Amino acid sequence: MGTSAKQxxxxxxxxxxxxxxxxxxxxxxxxxxxxxxLALIGPSGSGKTTILRILMTxxxxxxxxxxxxxxxxFHMERDGRLLPADERxxxxxxxxxxxxxxxFNLFPHKCVLDNVTLAxxxxxxxxxxxxxxxxxxxxxxxxxxxxxxxxxxxxxGGQKQRAAIARALxxxxxxxxxxxxxxxxxPELVEEVLNVMRRLAHETDMTMLLVTxxxxxxxxxxxxxxxxxxxxxxxxxGPDDIFRNPREERTQAFLRKIIAAGQRI
Amino acid sequence: MIDWTGYLPLILxxxxxxxxxxxxxxALAFAVAFAAGxxxxxxxxxxxxxxxVYIEFFRGTSIFVQLFWVYFVLPLFGLTLTPLEAGxxxxxxxxxxxxxxxxxxxxxxxxxxQYEACTALNLTRRQSLRHIVLPQAFVVMLxxxxxxxxxxxxxxxxxxxxxxxxxxxxxxxxxAQTGSTAFPFLSILLIYFLFALLxxxxxxxxxRRLARGLxxxxx
Ligand SMILES: Nc1ncnc2c1ncn2[C@@H]1O[C@H](COP(=O)(O)OP(=O)(O)OP(=O)(O)O)[C@@H](O)[C@H]1O
Ligand SMILES: [Mg+2]
Numbered sequence: 455m456g457t458s459a460k461q462x463x464x465x466x467x468x469x470x471x472x473x474x475x476x477x478x479x480x481x482x483x484x485x486x487x488x489x490x491x492l493a494l495i496g497p498s499g500s501g502k503t504t505i506l507r508i509l510m511t512x513x514x515x516x517x518x519x520x521x522x523x524x525x526x527x528f529h530m531e532r533d534g535r536l537l538p539a540d541e542r543x544x545x546x547x548x549x550x551x552x553x554x555x556x557x558f559n560l561f562p563h564k565c566v567l568d569n570v571t572l573a574x575x576x577x578x579x580x581x582x583x584x585x586x587x588x589x590x591x592x593x594x595x596x597x598x599x600x601x602x603x604x605x606x607x608x609x610x611g612g613q614k615q616r617a618a619i620a621r622a623l624x625x626x627x628x629x630x631x632x633x634x635x636x637x638x639x640x641p642e643l644v645e646e647v648l649n650v651m652r653r654l655a656h657e658t659d660m661t662m663l664l665v666t667x668x669x670x671x672x673x674x675x676x677x678x679x680x681x682x683x684x685x686x687x688x689x690x691x692g693p694d695d696i697f698r699n700p701r702e703e704r705t706q707a708f709l710r711k712i713i714a715a716g717q718r719i
Numbered sequence: 720m721i722d723w724t725g726y727l728p729l730i731l732x733x734x735x736x737x738x739x740x741x742x743x744x745x746a747l748a749f750a751v752a753f754a755a756g757x758x759x760x761x762x763x764x765x766x767x768x769x770x771x772v773y774i775e776f777f778r779g780t781s782i783f784v785q786l787f788w789v790y791f792v793l794p795l796f797g798l799t800l801t802p803l804e805a806g807x808x809x810x811x812x813x814x815x816x817x818x819x820x821x822x823x824x825x826x827x828x829x830x831x832x833q834y835e836a837c838t839a840l841n842l843t844r845r846q847s848l849r850h851i852v853l854p855q856a857f858v859v860m861l862x863x864x865x866x867x868x869x870x871x872x873x874x875x876x877x878x879x880x881x882x883x884x885x886x887x888x889x890x891x892x893x894x895a896q897t898g899s900t901a902f903p904f905l906s907i908l909l910i911y912f913l914f915a916l917l918x919x920x921x922x923x924x925x926x927r928r929l930a931r932g933l934x935x936x937x938x
Contacts, residue, residue: 541844553839559832573840573841576850622839625841
């Protein structure tokens with residue numbers, strides 16, 4: 455895993471992003487190999503969430519190119535020219551990508567099972583019975599089989615996040631994006647979510663991008679770690695390189711702060 | 720002493736007309752409110768403009784004038800309506816304009832994170848609206864819809880001006896025939912009140928049913 459011999463499944467090529475006068479991503483480039491587990495770390499405001507949101511097409515870009523599975527994400531190639539992507543193109547590209555949010559974003563008016571089956575039924579044209587059977591398998595995997603009929607408001611934070619993970623998995627995306635999926639949880643609920651993610655990392659060949667402030671989890675989980683600062687990748691490498699022998703001054707300073715705040719790395 | 724039982728059927732016929740006006744008027748208002756409320760949020764400028772013109776026009780002119788237009792002026796353009804049709808049309812369009820703003824406001828209360836979850840699950844705009852946004856917004860609309868329906872009920876009395884024999888019209892008939900004001904107006908007061916109570920109870924029952932799943936909290 456993590457070899458550059460395979461064609462990358464994600465190629466971010468000199469991407470720029472700003473919100474008004476604020477430049478958030480600056481000439482950002484990186485590539486991800488199929489099946490690779492990537493952790494994105496870095497100080498607050500460095501653009502980690504922004505790049506995930508861009509990959510999910512929740513934000514547009516101001517410059518550069520992104521290719522997913524060899525195809526342009528925000529552009530369509532027509533007769534050798536690049537046109538801005540239309541809704542149909544985006545729809546097709548999104549089917550390759552799933553995302554889990556910091557605040558779960560479950561649908562509060564639907565029970566857990568319906569949260570999971572809704573998209574497969576609507577977009578995948580999977581018959582309800584089949585969608586429910588597969589949803590139950592996923593809920594079983596995240597330890598929520600007994601909560602299938604519960605409403606989101608009746609769940610703990612950790613249960614909500616596990617339901618949200620099952621919901622994202624139901625569409626069987628090739629790429630999964632996780633944005634600080636445990637940072638809104640009470641400390642005692644973090645581990646149950648991380649366990650689900652560990653299993654996913656080990657048991658599936660999905661490509662996974664993880665933004666996290668949990669350094670020891672990033673270490674276990676990732677094949678490769680990108681350290682972001684001010685919209686750029688300052689350093690990248692295997693987890694042992696980044697966490698044990700960081701080369702860059704800014705990476706070292708960031709990790710010192712994390713350790714000072716009481717985290718084990 | 721007047722034998723009131725002879726006049727009761729007149730009042731009840733009026734109640735039937737008022738009930739029809741209210742039910743059909745609400746149905747029309749409901750449909751128009753969704754069309755115009757969603758129109759105000761459309762991506763297309765022209766649709767937004769049309770919806771705004773409709774809403775501002777019907778909120779800015781009186782139901783009285785609107786009813787006269789529908790009943791007396793439309794025939795000049797070749798569209799003749801029965802008094803009941805004219806009443807339903809005027810009431811539905813009038814109350815629909817107010818309810819359209821309720822629809823728009825309620826849709827705007829659905830947090831943007833819900834739309835983002837829809838995008839991440841690759842739902843189309845239409846699917847997101849139908850399965851995620853509208854069901855949540857509807858819970859917010861419902862109490863105000865109840866008020867709108869009661870406003871419409873109260874507004875129905877205006878149709879007596881185009882001599883449609885609704886409750887108010889029949890009360891005046893009875894008063895003219897008997898010279899008594901107390902009986903006819905006391906009985907229609909009670910009937911209007913009963914209808915309004917029915918609307919209140921129905922919306923509150925529906926509210927409770929819809930809120931049960933949501934449990935008052937967002938996930
Ligand atoms: N919609 C927006 N409008 C304006 N500014 C934004 C918007 N979204 C993000 N930003 C800004 O962009 C910068 C990068 O934000 P981003 O959320 O990507 O950081 P992050 O690395 O995920 O930080 P954190 O670790 O705190 O989550 C921040 O300065 C943020 O304030
Ligand atoms: Mg973030």
